[in-house]
Amino acid sequence: MGGTGSRALRIALAGLGTVGAGVIRVLDTNRELIARRAGRPIEVVAVTARDRTKDRGVDLGRFAWIDDTTRLAEAEVDVVVELVGGSDGPALALARATLAAGKGFVTANKAMLAHHGLELAEAAEAAGVPLKFEAAVAGGIPVIKGLREGAAANELARVTGILNGTCNFILSKMEAEKRDFADVLAEAQALGFAEADPSFDIDGVDAAHKLAILASLSFGTKPAFDRVGIGGIRHILAADIAEAAALGYRVRLVGVAEAGAHGLFQRVHAHLVPQDHPLAHVTGATNAVVAEGNFVGRLLFQGPGAGEGPTASAVVADLIDIARGEAGPPFAMPAAALADAGEADGSDRRGRAYLRFAVADRVGVLAEIAAAMRDAGVSIESLIQRGATADGSVLVAIVTHEGPERCVAQALERLRGSQSLTGEPLWMHILG
Known part of the structure; x- marks a missing residue:
């Protein structure tokens, strides 16, 4: 698959929803420009989707239709594009089958990558084929390429x-x-x-x-x-x-x-x-x-983080990279070099917090909240009480000074079950 040449890069496309139809439109509309940038034409030759009869606004008659999604990996193609979605099921089966068949794989499926990305990266590297997913994060923004290559x-x-x-x-x-x-x-x-x-x-x-x-x-x-x-x-x-x-x-x-x-x-x-x-x-x-x-x-x-045009353009950008012979490890370094970092304890983090309480409109409520904060070691920067809501509750908002998050958690735990609170407190972090 490496290198460029005049032979077209042949694509099989799974999923003909908004983005899938968009990929076909991008390839049709910018055909000549894409071929010049890729060094060769990029052509869809086979497709699959749930409903064969639905009008998607693009001519599907020129493509082979394959009913079984997983069988797309067996088609005479160089790359399979998966736009079905879902962390498991047909999408994962297709990804595994495609990489096992020694073909490149392009996906917009962030759920599948989040759950199974390491396995798929190892399979792609073992087969020596590209696994690309620019469209999986932030739609049309080239953030994957920016982090993996530019930075x-x-x-x-x-x-x-x-x-x-x-x-x-x-x-x-x-x-x-x-x-x-x-x-x-x-x-x-x-x-x-x-x-x-x-x-x-x-x-x-x-x-x-x-x-x-x-x-x-x-x-x-x-x-x-x-x-x-x-x-x-x-x-x-x-x-x-x-x-x-x-x-x-x-x-x-x-x-x-x-x-x-x-x-x-x-x-x-x-x-x-x-x-x-x-x-x-x-x-x-x-x-x-x-x-x-x-x-x-x-x-x-x-x-734009979603939508037909931005997401489809990200998919096609990955196909252009593959047509040029540009692959590289999916997660910026070989899968074997990726560290198992362990999980940092969020309760050790220091920061400021916004806390909002819905409380009964009666004497002593503010003192109870303030006492819970004091006993947990939370320092209050400001406390604002607003008028009654439709259900008669009063809203109390607190902004804390910087301190350990565990202290805020302890304060909220002290208030759990209080008769003074008429609803669950809201905790929002203040971005430092």
């Missing part, structure tokens, strides 16, 4: 990102229009920005898949999705966003990964982001990643 000379200390467009669309709309979560989620679903079942997005799982991949590329560690701390945005109120704005912050779902002497730290949670931080200005369905290298300094990758 390869640097030791990266930290990678931080807004990795889910659905959450960012919801939070920035809540902020701009002072509306509550459920209302904006319903609108996002109507506009197609959110799935009918949005759990993977709004509970942080999708962003965690992407963070696990970025952490591996950044730090030379084995992908470790099972060690990502995961939180979402479904409990954030318009009042929290207004409070954050008054304090000089914006609320964003942020993934943070750091490698240090005590292991790998990975977390996706809602954060208060200072308004002078680049991530504070990322609005709508946009994604952004900030990487900090010891020689290059701070790098910002920003752009």
Whole structure:
């Protein structure tokens, strides 16, 4: 497969949804330009999808149709592109079969890579074939290539990102229009920005898949999705966003990964982001990643994190690399060199926190909360009490001074079951 030449790079394509049809459109529209950049033509020759009869707006009659997804690996092709999705099932079976057959594999499947990336990287390296996944993280933004190649000379200390467009669309709309979560989620679903079942997005799982991949590329560690701390945005109120704005912050779902002497730290949670931080200005369905290298300094990758055009263009960029004979190890270094970093203890981290309580409107409640903070060693920077909500509760917001996260956790544990609290407290980290 190595090297370039006039012979076309032959592609089999699994999945003809928005992105799959988009890949065909990109290859059709930019055919001549792509051939010049790749050094040879790139041609789809075989396809598969669930529904053979559906009109996808592209001519499928010129391609061989293969009903069994896994059999695509047996087609007379050089590369299989997987756009089916799902961490296991047909996508994983196809990936294993393709690499075992000695063919290149391109995927946009972050869930599969987060769970099985190490196994697939080992299989690709053993077979001497490329495994590429630019489209799996942050849509059309070339962040995988940027970290794997552009920043390869640097030791990266930290990678931080807004990795889910659905959450960012919801939070920035809540902020701009002072509306509550459920209302904006319903609108996002109507506009197609959110799935009918949005759990993977709004509970942080999708962003965690992407963070696990970025952490591996950044730090030379084995992908470790099972060690990502995961939180979402479904409990954030318009009042929290207004409070954050008054304090000089914006609320964003942020993934943070750091490698240090005590292991790998990975977390996706809602954060208060200072308004002078680049991530504070990322609005709508946009994604952004900030990487900090010891020689290059701070790098910002920003752009559309999903959608037909951006994601399809990332897939085709991988195909162009393969057509040129450019492969390299999937996770920036050989799989055998990837470290098992161990899991850093998040409770040891120091930082500031935003805590919001819904409490009964009665005497002594603030004293009870303050006592729990004091007894756990949490120093309060500010405490704000707002008027009653629709159910008669009062909202109390606290910003802490910098201190160990374990102290905040202990304070919240002391308040668990208190008759003064009318709902679960909300804890958001303040991005340092």
